[in-house]
Amino acid sequence: MSRPEVPLPxxxxxxxxxxxxxxxxxxxxxxxxxPPLSQQIRRLEEKVGHPLFDRGSGGVALTAAGRELLxxxxxxxxxxxxxxxxxxxxxxxxxxxxRIGFAASLALTVLPDVLRTYRRRFPDVELxxxxxxxSPQLDALRDGALDIGLLREPPHDTPEFGFxxxxxxPFVAVLPAGHPLASRRAVPVAELADEPFVLxxxxxxxxxxxxxxxLCAQAGFTPRIAQRAVExxxxxxxxxxxxxxxxxxxxxxxxxxxxxxxxxxTPGDARTRVAVAWRRxxxxxxxxxxxxVVGEQV
Amino acid sequence: MSRPEVPLPxxxxxxxxxxxxxxxxxxxxxxxxxPPLSQQIRRLEEKVGHPLFDRGSGGVALTAAGRELLxxxxxxxxxxxxxxxxxxxxxxxxxxxxRIGFAASLALTVLPDVLRTYRRRFPDVELxxxxxxxSPQLDALRDGALDIGLLREPPHDTPEFGFxxxxxxPFVAVLPAGHPLASRRAVPVAELADEPFVLxxxxxxxxxxxxxxxLCAQAGFTPRIAQRAVExxxxxxxxxxxxxxxxxxxxxxxxxxxxxxxxxxTPGDARTRVAVAWRRxxxxxxxxxxxxVVGEQV
DNA sequence: ACGTGACATAGTCCTAGAGATATCAGGTCA
DNA sequence: TGACCTGATATCTCTAGGACTATGTCACGT
Numbered sequence: 195m196s197r198p199e200v201p202l203p204x205x206x207x208x209x210x211x212x213x214x215x216x217x218x219x220x221x222x223x224x225x226x227x228x229p230p231l232s233q234q235i236r237r238l239e240e241k242v243g244h245p246l247f248d249r250g251s252g253g254v255a256l257t258a259a260g261r262e263l264l265x266x267x268x269x270x271x272x273x274x275x276x277x278x279x280x281x282x283x284x285x286x287x288x289x290x291x292x293r294i295g296f297a298a299s300l301a302l303t304v305l306p307d308v309l310r311t312y313r314r315r316f317p318d319v320e321l322x323x324x325x326x327x328x329s330p331q332l333d334a335l336r337d338g339a340l341d342i343g344l345l346r347e348p349p350h351d352t353p354e355f356g357f358x359x360x361x362x363x364p365f366v367a368v369l370p371a372g373h374p375l376a377s378r379r380a381v382p383v384a385e386l387a388d389e390p391f392v393l394x395x396x397x398x399x400x401x402x403x404x405x406x407x408x409l410c411a412q413a414g415f416t417p418r419i420a421q422r423a424v425e426x427x428x429x430x431x432x433x434x435x436x437x438x439x440x441x442x443x444x445x446x447x448x449x450x451x452x453x454x455x456x457x458x459x460t461p462g463d464a465r466t467r468v469a470v471a472w473r474r475x476x477x478x479x480x481x482x483x484x485x486x487v488v489g490e491q492v
Numbered sequence: 493m494s495r496p497e498v499p500l501p502x503x504x505x506x507x508x509x510x511x512x513x514x515x516x517x518x519x520x521x522x523x524x525x526x527p528p529l530s531q532q533i534r535r536l537e538e539k540v541g542h543p544l545f546d547r548g549s550g551g552v553a554l555t556a557a558g559r560e561l562l563x564x565x566x567x568x569x570x571x572x573x574x575x576x577x578x579x580x581x582x583x584x585x586x587x588x589x590x591r592i593g594f595a596a597s598l599a600l601t602v603l604p605d606v607l608r609t610y611r612r613r614f615p616d617v618e619l620x621x622x623x624x625x626x627s628p629q630l631d632a633l634r635d636g637a638l639d640i641g642l643l644r645e646p647p648h649d650t651p652e653f654g655f656x657x658x659x660x661x662p663f664v665a666v667l668p669a670g671h672p673l674a675s676r677r678a679v680p681v682a683e684l685a686d687e688p689f690v691l692x693x694x695x696x697x698x699x700x701x702x703x704x705x706x707l708c709a710q711a712g713f714t715p716r717i718a719q720r721a722v723e724x725x726x727x728x729x730x731x732x733x734x735x736x737x738x739x740x741x742x743x744x745x746x747x748x749x750x751x752x753x754x755x756x757x758t759p760g761d762a763r764t765r766v767a768v769a770w771r772r773x774x775x776x777x778x779x780x781x782x783x784x785v786v787g788e789q790v
Numbered sequence: 791a792c793g794t795g796a797c798a799t800a801g802t803c804c805t806a807g808a809g810a811t812a813t814c815a816g817g818t819c820a
Numbered sequence: 821t822g823a824c825c826t827g828a829t830a831t832c833t834c835t836a837g838g839a840c841t842a843t844g845t846c847a848c849g850t
Contacts, residue, residue: 197522198504198569199576201807202496217827224495230809232828237807242576244583249827250773251817258776259583266575270568271496277564278497278540285542285557475548478556499837515797528839530798535837547797549847 202274204238205267207231208246212264215254287479289318294484295326295334296344297399299426303445304360304468305344312487319480327398335473341481343471346443347401354474360488361468363444365409366456368392368433376455383413383441383459390420390438392429402466406441409464430454443468500572502536503565505529506544510562513552585777587616592782593624593632594642595697597724601743602658602766603642610785617778625696633771639779641769644741645699652772658786659766661742663707664754666690666731674753681711681739681757688718688736690727700764704739707762728752 207224211231214220221231239246246260256264283289296305309321326334328347334340335355348357367381375381387410396403410417420438423429426446433439434453443466447456470488472481505522509529512518519529537544544558554562581587594603607619624632626645632638633653646655665679673679685708694701708715718736721727724744731737732751741764745754768786770779 196573198500198572200500200572202498202500203808205572206496218825226808227810228827229811229829230807234808236828242579242583244580244777245775246579248775254827257583258588258778259579262582263575263579266571266578270571270575273564273568273571274496274498274503275494277561277568280564281540281544281557281561282542284560285540285555290556477543477546479542480556501838516795524838525840526797527799527841532838534798552797 200238200241204234206271207234208238209264209267209271211235211247212256212260217254285479287319287483288316290480291320291322292342292480292484293322293340294342294344295324295331295340297328297346298325298424299346299399299402299443300344300468301325302426302448308360308488308491311491312484315487316483328401331471335471341472341476341478342484345471346399346466346468347405348469348471355471356474357469357471358485358488359467359469362465364462365441365459365464365466366444366446367459368430368440368442368446369455369457370433370436371453371455373439373455376457378457380458380460383409384415386439387413387415391417392421392423392432392438392440393417393419394424395422398424405466409441498536498539502532504569505532506536507562507565507569509533509545510554510558515552581616583777585617585781586614588778589618589620590640590778590782591620591638592640592642593622593629593638595626595644596623596722597644597697597700597741598642598766599623600724600746606642606658606786606789609789610782613785614781626699629769633769639770639774639776640782643769644697644764644766645703646767646769653769654772655767655769656783656786657765657767660763662760663739663757663762663764664742664744665757666728666738666740666744667753667755668731668734669751669753671737674755676755678756678758681707684737685711685713689715690719690721690730690736690738691715691717692722693720696722703764707739
């Protein structure tokens with residue numbers, strides 16, 4: 195493809211004149227006077243090397259050469275138009291694919307909230323959502339397999355990534371409804387010392403796991419872990435069945451289960467932090483938009 | 493389709509840079525220095541409203557918006573390129589459709605000569621060739637159903653049409669080989685006075701028909717027409733079968749038939765004129781080219 | 791620390807394109 | 821024949837685009 199020979203405005207003028215077949219009307223449609231239009235056409239004809247219109251008495255008509263050029267010119271103009279529109283919509287983050295990783299513990303709380311808001315603002319963005327634990331999320335972000343991570347307790351010594359806190363939530367005690375402690379408004383953590391615990395496997399979320407264990411340690415005991423479960427629903431079911439109790443982020447309340455009680459704990463100052471993560475050198479508008487949506491929401 | 497927003501050179505620079513992914517090399521390919529290329533890209537990005545390239549360390553890469561725009565820009569440039577080429581080839585008469593009408597009597601002589609030469613020079617022109625008698629040819633030319641006519645004895649009071657003589661040929665006598673006159677080198681027309689004649693129907697070619705009858709009249713007789721035939725081959729066969737003689741344009745000699753003799757006539761000064769005809773206000777390059785080919789050939 | 795490669799920025803120049811107004815020329819039709 | 825429509829010409833102005841050279845900045849490798 196060599197350098198362009200003809201300016202686009204001339205091709206545009208050409209197509210309009212080809213439609214109108216009348217210099218005056220075509221010029222009006224182009225918003226210019228008639229003489230400049232005559233010039234544009236003449237220039238174009240000079241560059242093509244042949245007349246494109248027959249200006250005989252009885253009006254203006256396309257020549258064979260003009261009929262040959264017209265569809266090409268129309269397609270080219272349409273291509274550019276569509277291409278610019280597409281580039282703008284993608285560039286503005288209105289369209290595209292956004293790959294989001296999320297920690298399992300957010301599946302029922304933060305994730306749907308964020309997605310709902312984002313989809314309402316950017317309905318044409320395709321969302322590719324994958325459940326992943328924290329460190330694989332960061333790995334995937336690093337090598338570009340992921341655009342956004344949604345995780346708990348982000349590390350803070352990583353200038354490579356940006357983090358924005360979405361939620362800081364306290365912990366609650368999860369008890370069988372019939373448990374004696376369930377009659378209290380708030381449960382002192384120390385009182386759970388002798389209870390069997392249901393907990394997530396450490397590998398699934400080391401930060402959260404350690405935070406819960408720490409809570410117990412601060413209350414003066416090491417939890418006896420009777421059962422492990424990955425999903426919060428499963429964990430709820432285990433508690434319901436009386437296999438143990440647990441401490442969990444407060445958003446677990448959204449899982450309503452008969453026979454399971456959620457109670458504040460004392461001390462109640464511990465918080466688990468949920469954040470979105472992104473690669474700092476990723477300036478994709480999709481990411482920026484998601485972050486701004488998150489920002490509004492918080 | 494509204495007025496063009498971006499100049500083509502910018503799109504061209506964009507596609508080249510997208511291929512090279514290196515400002516220096518792309519500029520070299522474009523035959524310009526690097527700074528102007530940077531400017532072009534910057535201007536384009538401003539008009540699009542979003543960056544098209546990521547200039548991070550580690551080289552230049554297309555952004556999502558750039559990836560969106562690239563194929564459209566390439567297609568548009570290719571369209572224009574192809575469109576211009578097509579228009580030029582059609583405009584130069586290198587390509588297109590040329591509709592030619594011809595009189596039956598030229599089917600074996602002038603027509604193939606003209607067509608052969610023309611096809612060699614303009615192999616991409618599609619030829620639409622139809623046998624037509626003279627006046628329908630002129631009618632068809634008039635209302636644009638035909639581009640070129642090839643006929644005998646064109647009328648001369650028609651400023652509407654142009655005519656160019658292709659051939660002026662004498663008449664010959666067509667005789668059975670065994671006929672006494674066939675032993676002569678030249679046949680006086682007057683000697684044919686008592687012979688039965690084979691002639692074309694007047695409606696098929698009034699000018700030629702009348703010219704032959706006139707030849708006889710000048711020799712002092714009115715031909716007795718024993719048989720009519722439209723095609724020259726048929727006429728030859730009739731002569732061969734001894735049903736009569738005839739006078740015909742000399743190019744009929746090209747039809748070699750055993751048992752048929754062609755002889756000069758005396759007086760030998762009568763000529764029949766073959767001409768190409770075209771509409772004077774038709775400036776099609778196809779027509780012009782055909783005329784110039786005919787001009788060279790004569 | 792220093793050179794080098796790669797791209798951006800600044801400042802300047804030139805030209806082609808696009809626009810306007812005023813006027814001319816060739817039809818058509820009343 | 822003269823008014824009118826249509827397109828072409830002539831002339832002028834202005835601007836944006838495209839080009840250059842020189843210089844700056846930043847990251848990277850020795």
